Amino acid sequence: MVLTLPQPSKIWGQTSFAEIRGVWITKNDSDIWLDTPKLESSIQELAQLNFNTIYPVVWNSGYVSYDSAVAKRVGIPIIKAGNNKDMIAEITYQGHLNRLLVVPWFEFGFMAPPSSELALKHPRWLTNRRDGSKIGNSAAGQVVWLNPFHPQVQQFITDLVLEICTRYRVDGIQFDDHMALPRDFGYDPYTVNLYKQETKKNPPANPQDREWVKWRADKITDFMVRLNTLLKQRNPNFIFSVAPNPYSTAYNLFLQDWKRWVNLGIVDELIIQVYRPDLNSFVRELNVPEVQNARKKIPTGVAILTGLRNNPSPITLIEDKVRQARRYRLGVSFFYYETLWIEKPTETPDLRKAVVRALFYNPQPRFPVSKI
Template identity: 50%
Template sequence: MIRFFTGLLTGLLSVLLLGQPLLAQTPPIAPSTRNALPRRAIAPPTVVPTTIDRPNNRPSNQTKLAAPERRGVWLTNIDSDVLFKAAPLKAAIDTLADLNFNTLYPVVWNFGYTFYPSVVAQRATGFRQAPGLDRDMLAELIPQAHAKKLLVIPWFEFGFMAPETSDLALNHPDWLTNTRSGETVWLEGGEPRVWLNPFLPEVQDFITDLVMETVAGYDIDGIQFDDHFGLPNTFGYDDTTIALYRQEHAGNVPPSNPENPEWIQWRADKITDFTTRLVRAIKAQKPKVIFSLSPNPYDFAYQSSLQDWRTWQQKGLLDELIIQVYVSSLDSFQSHLRRPEVQAAARQIPVSIGVLSGLRGKKVPFDRIQRQVHAVRQAGLSGVSFFFYETLWNVAHESKRDRQAAFRHLFPSPSIGIRSTIAQ
């Protein structure tokens, strides 16, 4: 999934990898990473806040109202069978509801495949959904979750990214962007990935159609992208993007330095333009569907991934922001919560924090989770979401019984009315 910070020691960030998937019979999956490598800071652009036009003169969701605490969890296809078998899925929903969670983020787009039947994906990949799947996971999950008053916000994890050997990449090599040296492969935790060109109309249409198919076809409460809904700053040197840049720069080619501030801003602005069109399409179809984003902290998101989420929030594009803060140091964790762009966003929209509950190869003690949740509450933010389901209590230092009892103490009462705030 998401690239992430796992701790700060003398200013350095460590990179953690998940292990091999638990189930060989599940769809094509591989070790997931949430890694982030620090780079030299690049000053973000100065933005004049604007808001998108909303259908039927509906007000923007930019005035933050009192709302229940967000208590979310990401349901993955990595190191977990929760989405791929009916019994584990039902058990997870029942347990999460019983422990007063209120939001599920099930992965639906990963490794170049969907985890629900998709006509759009079939046109692009030849597969209606990920190989090995024979049921509509979303159609099964949504009514069960809603019956327990849980929000369901499908998570398009891979965004513009795909494995190098995926059917999507092999079928559409013309959709890929590249570095200045012509390289299309980007390593994420040692795994070869490629990037769909976010500046290409065909790619924008594909992502839009994929999202709109889900919005129109299911009773979802929102959709979510994460840090992969951007582009590593070394990419964008493909012929199409260069031609577009030259058209807007009197024939001049892009700077050779991928971290050139103007070149960073130009590409980030193009991704912002596409995000604006996508959000407008979603709101025209279902105005109350949440557009959720789970990015890295802003400086890294902007300078390294061309993801200018501060501007997206200021333009009224985001209904929910869940910032990944996967650090072990409490001081470092709290410093991220105090960032001015975080506090500014929290005055306008619900801002929650992504908390690492563990990885298969890195168990996180519950006392750290508890301290971080308390820090979020003390900072006045909207809530938390945990990465990922299995490490809440199935993969942990403590016993499953003790871990669930600790979560019950952390969330002693339901967060009432969570679905009524956005009912269609």
């Protein structure tokens, strides 16, 4: 079935899209992965609060969130939910039942824990720094990086993404700041030889060398273009969503040229991770040219941190950030569901829900009209 998406309207001579109102569903501190009734009531409540998009994690910590033939083929064991149900199928069904877009989140991208079966069974798939070291630090702890330039890695990622999007009737797939590579990496034998073949010289000793940065960033872009083409062949209306860091960080530190991806037309939705502790530093990232140019072409929003484990963000700060995002005509997505309603000494879950209800007082449907 070919899906028909709601058409954007014209406001003041510019394209206006339905405001993104999303939330990431992680496995951190989460019991909705284990409790089907709670999953149902949680998604129903999100719909009642006029959210329109959910991003459930399907790939993190070197494992997938479903029974994957691709994962088994490369030696990754399947870790099922405690209730032994296919929770991606459950989330997709409940999301669509409540007219929410369901866009699975490919959280770890090219990352994997050093102790994961993926890393241990496929050491040649890993890249390294110039000194040969492979382990880096991330928000998820210590990780290794799959080599995004290696054809076997590219095939594995492609197969995994196509499997997700073929097996489930989801509305798209989302890649974040880990569909990238820290600039210190890329000195593995495969990449060094490839660079030599194409440029007739050795990679620079300085990982910040502009030509070396661009060569690696362009290679990642080439892969993302091919991946987008394959997904669009399956379904032209499939949402290719990207949730990167602000551009300067994304490109200069992680070789992720998402501004070029937008200009190439392979990004259907952009959500920039603006995880800033104060309002002023948050606002500075909203009116930059690459963000404002993107919002004229595609649905664009910013990610707002609702809290981390046992440390929720104040609801007043969340409210202010949403209002500022709207001032710059941007949608929002909250990271992450389990901290949205978490209780603070001065804030009950009901109070936090009341603030969100007031912010999202009017519906902003994004659900494909052919499914309604």
